Amino acid sequence: MATTTSRVPASPDSEEEELDMEIASMRAESKHPRHPTQNLNPTPKLTQTNNSNRPPHNNLPLVHAAGAHTTSNHHRIAFGATAFPFKDPSPTAPTTPLLGVRIDVCARNGRFAKPYYILLQSEQRAPSPSLGSAKVLKVYRHTVPGFISIAKLENVYLPQAGVSHDTGDGNTEGASSAEDEAQPAKPWKSSSRVRKQDLRGFVRELRRELVAWHMRVDAVEFLREKLGLVGEGGGSLPFDVSPDRDTGIASLEGVSLETRYVRVEWIDGRVGRFKLSNAGVVERAVVIGDEGRDKKIEDAMTGGDGRVETVLDRLRVDVLSGSPRP
Numbered sequence: 001m002a003t004t005t006s007r008v009p010a011s012p013d014s015e016e017e018e019l020d021m022e023i024a025s026m027r028a029e030s031k032h033p034r035h036p037t038q039n040l041n042p043t044p045k046l047t048q049t050n051n052s053n054r055p056p057h058n059n060l061p062l063v064h065a066a067g068a069h070t071t072s073n074h075h076r077i078a079f080g081a082t083a084f085p086f087k088d089p090s091p092t093a094p095t096t097p098l099l100g101v102r103i104d105v106c107a108r109n110g111r112f113a114k115p116y117y118i119l120l121q122s123e124q125r126a127p128s129p130s131l132g133s134a135k136v137l138k139v140y141r142h143t144v145p146g147f148i149s150i151a152k153l154e155n156v157y158l159p160q161a162g163v164s165h166d167t168g169d170g171n172t173e174g175a176s177s178a179e180d181e182a183q184p185a186k187p188w189k190s191s192s193r194v195r196k197q198d199l200r201g202f203v204r205e206l207r208r209e210l211v212a213w214h215m216r217v218d219a220v221e222f223l224r225e226k227l228g229l230v231g232e233g234g235g236s237l238p239f240d241v242s243p244d245r246d247t248g249i250a251s252l253e254g255v256s257l258e259t260r261y262v263r264v265e266w267i268d269g270r271v272g273r274f275k276l277s278n279a280g281v282v283e284r285a286v287v288i289g290d291e292g293r294d295k296k297i298e299d300a301m302t303g304g305d306g307r308v309e310t311v312l313d314r315l316r317v318d319v320l321s322g323s324p325r326p
Contacts (some may be wrong), residue, residue, distance in 0.1 A: 076104045076115075080139035086119060088140075096122060098140055103207050118142040118150075120199075125160075133212075136160055137197060147258040148209050159195045198261035210306060212278035216259040219280060219308045223252055225310055243250050246316045262308075270294060276299050281306045 002237040050164075086100040099120040105113050131263055138278050224230045227249055248291035251265040255273070264272045272294075285301035287294040300314045 019029070023178055045144065076112075080104050081207055088119075094121060094140075098122075099137070101203055103203070103210060105210050105214050106208075109223065113214060116143050118144065118203075118206070135197060144206065144210070145213070145257065147256075148206070148213070150206075153205055157198045157205065177199050210276070214279075215280055216308075217254070219276070220252070220254050220259055220262055220308060223312060227252060247312055248314070249312075270297075272297065272301075276308055280307055280308050282311055305314065312323060 009121050074083065080103065082102050082104075084102065085097045088098060101118045103116045103118065105116075107113050112195070118139060119141040120137045122135050122137055125134045125136045137158055138160060139150055139158070142150055144150055159168065210241045221230065227247075228248075229252065246289070248268065249264055249268045250267045251263075253263055255263050256262040259276070261273050261275055264274070266272075268289070270287055270289040272285060274285035277282045277283050282302050285298045287297045295313065301311055302316075304310065
C-alpha cells in the first residue's frame with residue numbers, strides 16, 4: 001500500500017519580502033502622495049531649458065530702449081531732421097514743454113557730424129480781431145554756429161506780432177508802432193501785418209545752411225588732400241613739403257570758420273582769394289602778384305563749370321598752357 005506525504009511550502013526568503021514591501025509602499029504613495037506639487041513629467045525641464053534662451057525679465061527695458069534708439073537713428077539717417085519733446089531742467093526755465101529739433105548732417109567721409117539742436121518755446125499770441133488767439137513758436141536755445149543768423153531765419157519763417165529782429169544790416173523787421181496798432185487793419189493788409197509761421201520752412205532753410213557749410217569745409221579739405229598739404233593723421237604739412245608743382249600752389253586754406261572765402265598762396269609770391277557759394281561754385285576770385293592782378297588765373301578759377309572740386313584742374317591746364325607769370 002502506497003503512502004503519500006504532503007510537502008510543506010518553503011518560506012519566502014528575505015529578498016522577496018523586501019521587494020513586496022517596496023511595492024506596497026509605492027502603491028500607498030501613489031494613492032496618497034507625500035509631496036502633491038512634485039511632478040515626475042519631464043516637460044517642465046524642457047520648458048525651463050527653453051526659457052533660459054530668453055532674455056531675463058530685468059533686461060526687457062534695456063532691449064526696448066535699444067530698439068527705440070535704433071529706430072530713431074534710422075529716421076535721422078533718412079530724413080536728417082527730427083522733432084522731440086523736451087523739458088528744460090533749469091529751475092528758471094519756463095514750465096511749458098519745449099519742442100526740440102535735431103538736425104543731422106553727413107560729412108564727406110560718410111560719418112555724421114555732431115548733431116545740431118534747436119529748442120522752440122510755444123507762447124500764446126495776444127488775441128486780434130483778424131486772427132484771434134493762437135500759439136506761436138520762438139527760438140529758446142540752439143547749438144547752431146554763430147555765423148548762421150538764427151534771428152534772420154526766425155524773422156522770415158517764424159514772425160511774431162510786435163517783435164523786431166536785427167537782420168544783420170542794421171535794420172529791424174517785424175516791429176509795429178503804437179499808431180499802427182491803434183488803427184484798425186485794412187482787409188487787404190491784414191495778412192501782411194502778421195504772417196503765418198512756417199516751421200517746416202524754418203527747419204528746411206536752417207538745414208540747408210548747415211549742409212552748405214559742411215560742403216564748403218569738405219571741399220577745402222579735398223583740395224588740400226590733392227595738393228598734398230594734409231598729412232596721414234590729418235594735420236598740416238610744413239610749407240616746403242610736397243607742393244603741387246603743376247599749379248605752383250604752396251598753401252590753401254579757409255579764411256574763417258564759415259569757409260566762405262578761401263586763401264591761396266603760390267610759390268612765386270602771388271596771393272589770391274576766391275568766394276564759394278552754398279552750391280559749391282566759385283563766384284569771384286582775386287589774385288594779386290608783384291605786378292598787380294593776374295586776370296588769367298582769376299578767369300581760370302571762375303571759368304568752366306565753376307565747381308570748386310575742379311578748380312585745381314582748371315589751374316593746372318592754365319599753367320601748362322603757358323600762362324604768363326608776373
